[in-house]
Amino acid sequence: MLSILLWLPLVFGIVALLVPAARAWVPALAGTALTLVLAAVVAVGFDPGDPGRYAESVSWIPELGISYSLAIDGLSVFLVLLTALAWVPAVAFAASRNAGDGRERLFYFMLLLGETATLGAFLASDLILFVLFFDLMIVPFYFLFGLWGRTRDGATAGGATTKMIIYTLVGSLLMLVAAVAVGFSAEEVSGKPISYSIPELIARGIGESDQYWLFWLFALAFFIKMPLFPFNGWMPDAYRVAPLPALAVFSAVLSKVGAYGFLRVVLPVMPDAAELFQTAILIFAVVSIIYGSAIAFTKIDLRMIIGFSSVAQLGFITLGIFALDETGANGALFQMINHGLVVVPAILIVGLIAERTGSEDLGPMGGLAKNAPIFAVIFLIVTMATLAIPGSPNFIGEFLILNGTFQVSVAIAIVASVGVALAAYYALRMYQRTMQNPLPPGSDSREISLRDALIIVPMVLVLVILAFAPQIVLGETGDAVSAVVEKVGQLG
Amino acid sequence: MTFQPPEIDYWALSPVIALVFGLALTVVLAVAGRLARIAPAAAILSMVVAGGLLIGQWGESKDVIGGTLELDGLSITFSLLILLAGIVAVLFSLGDPAAREAGRPDFLALLLGSVLGMVLLTQANNLVTFFIALELFSIPLYALCGTDLRREDSLESGLKYLIIGSLGSATLLFGMAFVYGASGATGFEQIADGLSSSDLLGDPIILTGVGLVTVGLAFKVSLAPFHQWTPDVYQGAPTAVTAFMAVATKLAGFAVFARFFLTALEPLADEWDVILAAIAAISIVVGNLGAISQDSLKRMLGYSGIAQAGYMVGGIVVASTEGVEALSFYLAAYLALNLGTFAVLVVREQRDGSDDSIESLRGIGRRDRALAWPITIGMLGLIGLPPTVGFLGKLYLITALVDGGWTWLGILIVLGSMASLAYYLRVVGTVWSGETESPGHAPGPSSRLLGLIVGVGIVFAVLSIGFGILPDPLYDFAAQAGEAIGSLPG
Amino acid sequence: MSIEWYLVLAALLFAIGAGGILVRRNPVVILLCLELMLSAGALAILSFSRMLGDGDGQVFVLIVLVVAACEVVVGLGLVVAMFRRRIPLDVDETTELRG
Known part of the structure; x- marks a missing residue:
């Protein structure tokens, strides 16, 4: 079942390569929709008390102890669902805008390859398989940003993607060595033949002194991916040039793989190191929150606002994880979902705004709400969620995270809260400057079309539902998160 | 005094005999007038027959001529790869103006001679056969580099390769002399016995010998700091020859590297592994840094080949069966990725008249997908990205190194791969750049031969991805090579 | 009979x-x-x-002498080809290939 879920997008992507270019979006949309259905089936059938359900494992490279193992548990089930959910509007939006620039088939193939790679990272239950999918994730996006990106504000598509891939690969290649070393360390500790199966590695444990340097290699890779300060150098240019549908999924989902990696691999396998370096990571996280928020409100380019706001949000998520506290970790996982649900509509709305005003800069904008009340409401909900107003699931997430952080360090929690305040500022400014104020000439305030509404509204709807019923997520994830956090807590 | 003729296993010798026969045939065809046209077919046929005879003895391990040649997993696997490179080289050369000018059968005879030497080198189990085979593959190669008589750089590259290559051979020979003197034998197993039985560790004679042999081999497989000739010679030689050299010299060189160091010099493993590790490190740095500023694709591949050779040495440094398996796997991957890339270069040169600059590839992503994809996959594979087989190859090497206690070298391989992003991605970026007003040469008319070469490129690209996803056959293939170096840890 | 002197001579010639x-x-x-x-x-x-x-060593030497001869033949062949094409016979001048 999981294998079908994993490979379905790629299969449809290959089909997209074979149909006439003008129709390439059809298999793409069908594939993502079908994947969503499958993901929903898996999620509904998921039972936290029976984590082995759906798991599958086949020996892939026995000489090296690597297996093709997939599994789903409380940590990954909603991330998988988020992935499947996020790709549908992205493909739909791309299809509605005739994306592809003459190379539609390749475009949709790359997009769907990206979905398979991301799903693979979330579903992998073998460490080397995880690293493989992590590395694979960047390849389609290298092509998506590089071939269909537009030069903007001094950033060229080629230059930006090269920078992005170099940053990302530096981290992930080092992580590859670390992963191999983890396997050998666990073999040494346990005396059993080498295996990279993650549950097996957790059970065996690795030597304490090894943990210390392996922790940082993994942390580096994840920090670069999310990105957190100070490894976010690649982000601005990449966000500038990327085509919007690709950027939507990239920002919403791929960044979460980094945070997920901490929960899946680093905390359970390297608990001693996690405890030792907790404060250091918390400081990185809170600096990212302040840095991201501060920069976000100096920017007038909508993409940059969203980009730096993401840095801040990922900082929050990391804060929650490294509070090493059940509440905080649950909050972090919940926030991963929420942020994803917010970012996809936000980025697609940027596209809608650009179509109405001819630019993505806040400077010359205004008054788009004038003839577009429904659009205004949708955007308002998204904005409110971004700033985590009480009544949005993001509020609950941040509350849980801050609660957990408070247990560890009051000072850090207070500084992080400043980030919440800053978020209010840049989010509201973004809304006000685009939607309110007089309408400048050259801007066209028109209502959101039915088609666009159908694309964006579902995710917003899920956000609203989660606001009222967060236990849909929190109820299922609780056990898995506890297991992770307790492992760290079990130390002497 | 009666003369005892050595034991000759003719069945084991048959692949070599097939190649000798092919060589003789092509030499004769050179003066056979109209018949010369069948020379390429004859050359390919002899290589295919040799390959078939090797496959027919798959899994066996035997002595061919009185202990001087050993046909086992290592020699069979590496020889098959060498023969594949040779066949592809013949295909590449068919449309090459150089081959036409030098007289095709002569060119093919030289190529077959080199292939013969390489195949013998993979089997060499004795200092004498080691030397003969080494020279047998090198000398025709010097001449082959010089066969493009219209270009000055071709002759120059031939002479330069000859001078530096012979310098390497002479150094190697001198080193062999010391090894012989210190161990009292010329056969590899006997050398190991001689070294371990006498108390010679640290003895200056044997250390000098090992050092000089290392230097000599380093010249041949283009390891730094003996790599100076590589970029110049790769650029000057005709492209078909460069393709062959880049891949096959490493195959043959590393085969004997593995066999000599892990059989004959095995007792001294603790002495030489640090030296080899240092050479690997220097090669990785020099090769990657050198490649970054190159505008000529052949020079860039030359420098990157130096770095790749550095990665491969890691497989020998660990002195384990796993290391040899990783080395074999990586070399097979390297062959597919490199020959796929060179196929594209050859077609561009012969069909479109391009030179070998990276710029000339600009924009072929739009105009010529059949060429764009193989070279893209080749570049991504040489970086070591999934889903190519290059990723698994690097993984295997890193695993062997970490397992052998050489984690720092594994990290260095990773750092080298990161540095290599700078130049490999540059090629990918140029290929896919969307400019319609590109200065690149437009595609010219295709012929059946060129179509075939494009096909070769595509096949290698497909194999690179295929083995990247389902690597089992390749792992089994590599395991064969590893088995041959039997009694090692790991 | 000590062979050190021969080895010294060999090293000297090599150098x-x-x-x-x-x-x-x-x-x-x-x-x-x-x-x-x-x-x-x-x-x-x-x-x-x-x-x-x-x-063994003596057989080896015989073979080395043959191989050396082959090497020189090819080398001289390349030199003659270069001479015929008026390429300067001075390795420092042969700078077509940037070192």
């Missing part, structure tokens, strides 16, 4: 040959130096063979 390759500019002289180096190796092998009382 002279190597030095010559690095210093001299005429390709024919360079080929000569290569011969010198190979002969040095041959001498070393012969000396060891004498010391060990082993016949």
Whole structure:
């Protein structure tokens, strides 16, 4: 079942390569929709008390102890669902805008390859398989940003993607060595033949002194991916040039793989190191929150606002994880979902705004709400969620995270809260400057079309539902998160 | 005094005999007038027959001529790869103006001679056969580099390769002399016995010998700091020859590297592994840094080949069966990725008249997908990205190194791969750049031969991805090579 | 009978040959130096063979001499081809290929 879920997008992507270019979006949309259905089936059938359900494992490279193992548990089930959910509007939006620039088939193939790679990272239950999918994730996006990106504000598509891939690969290649070393360390500790199966590695444990340097290699890779300060150098240019549908999924989902990696691999396998370096990571996280928020409100380019706001949000998520506290970790996982649900509509709305005003800069904008009340409401909900107003699931997430952080360090929690305040500022400014104020000439305030509404509204709807019923997520994830956090807590 | 003729296993010798026969045939065809046209077919046929005879003895391990040649997993696997490179080289050369000018059968005879030497080198189990085979593959190669008589750089590259290559051979020979003197034998197993039985560790004679042999081999497989000739010679030689050299010299060189160091010099493993590790490190740095500023694709591949050779040495440094398996796997991957890339270069040169600059590839992503994809996959594979087989190859090497206690070298391989992003991605970026007003040469008319070469490129690209996803056959293939170096840890 | 002197001579010849390759500019002289180096190796092998009382070394040397001859033939062939095309016979001048 999981294998079908994993490979379905790629299969449809290959089909997209074979149909006439003008129709390439059809298999793409069908594939993502079908994947969503499958993901929903898996999620509904998921039972936290029976984590082995759906798991599958086949020996892939026995000489090296690597297996093709997939599994789903409380940590990954909603991330998988988020992935499947996020790709549908992205493909739909791309299809509605005739994306592809003459190379539609390749475009949709790359997009769907990206979905398979991301799903693979979330579903992998073998460490080397995880690293493989992590590395694979960047390849389609290298092509998506590089071939269909537009030069903007001094950033060229080629230059930006090269920078992005170099940053990302530096981290992930080092992580590859670390992963191999983890396997050998666990073999040494346990005396059993080498295996990279993650549950097996957790059970065996690795030597304490090894943990210390392996922790940082993994942390580096994840920090670069999310990105957190100070490894976010690649982000601005990449966000500038990327085509919007690709950027939507990239920002919403791929960044979460980094945070997920901490929960899946680093905390359970390297608990001693996690405890030792907790404060250091918390400081990185809170600096990212302040840095991201501060920069976000100096920017007038909508993409940059969203980009730096993401840095801040990922900082929050990391804060929650490294509070090493059940509440905080649950909050972090919940926030991963929420942020994803917010970012996809936000980025697609940027596209809608650009179509109405001819630019993505806040400077010359205004008054788009004038003839577009429904659009205004949708955007308002998204904005409110971004700033985590009480009544949005993001509020609950941040509350849980801050609660957990408070247990560890009051000072850090207070500084992080400043980030919440800053978020209010840049989010509201973004809304006000685009939607309110007089309408400048050259801007066209028109209502959101039915088609666009159908694309964006579902995710917003899920956000609203989660606001009222967060236990849909929190109820299922609780056990898995506890297991992770307790492992760290079990130390002497 | 009666003369005892050595034991000759003719069945084991048959692949070599097939190649000798092919060589003789092509030499004769050179003066056979109209018949010369069948020379390429004859050359390919002899290589295919040799390959078939090797496959027919798959899994066996035997002595061919009185202990001087050993046909086992290592020699069979590496020889098959060498023969594949040779066949592809013949295909590449068919449309090459150089081959036409030098007289095709002569060119093919030289190529077959080199292939013969390489195949013998993979089997060499004795200092004498080691030397003969080494020279047998090198000398025709010097001449082959010089066969493009219209270009000055071709002759120059031939002479330069000859001078530096012979310098390497002479150094190697001198080193062999010391090894012989210190161990009292010329056969590899006997050398190991001689070294371990006498108390010679640290003895200056044997250390000098090992050092000089290392230097000599380093010249041949283009390891730094003996790599100076590589970029110049790769650029000057005709492209078909460069393709062959880049891949096959490493195959043959590393085969004997593995066999000599892990059989004959095995007792001294603790002495030489640090030296080899240092050479690997220097090669990785020099090769990657050198490649970054190159505008000529052949020079860039030359420098990157130096770095790749550095990665491969890691497989020998660990002195384990796993290391040899990783080395074999990586070399097979390297062959597919490199020959796929060179196929594209050859077609561009012969069909479109391009030179070998990276710029000339600009924009072929739009105009010529059949060429764009193989070279893209080749570049991504040489970086070591999934889903190519290059990723698994690097993984295997890193695993062997970490397992052998050489984690720092594994990290260095990773750092080298990161540095290599700078130049490999540059090629990918140029290929896919969307400019319609590109200065690149437009595609010219295709012929059946060129179509075939494009096909070769595509096949290698497909194999690179295929083995990247389902690597089992390749792992089994590599395991064969590893088995041959039997009694090692790991 | 001690062989040290022969080995010293061999080392000396090897060094002279190597030095010559690095210093001299005429390709024919360079080929000569290569011969010198190979002969040095041959001498070393012969000396060891004498010391060990082993016949392998002597056979090896015979083969080395043949191989050296082949090498020189090809080298001279390339030199003649270059001469015929008026390419300057001076290795420092042959700068078509950027070192």
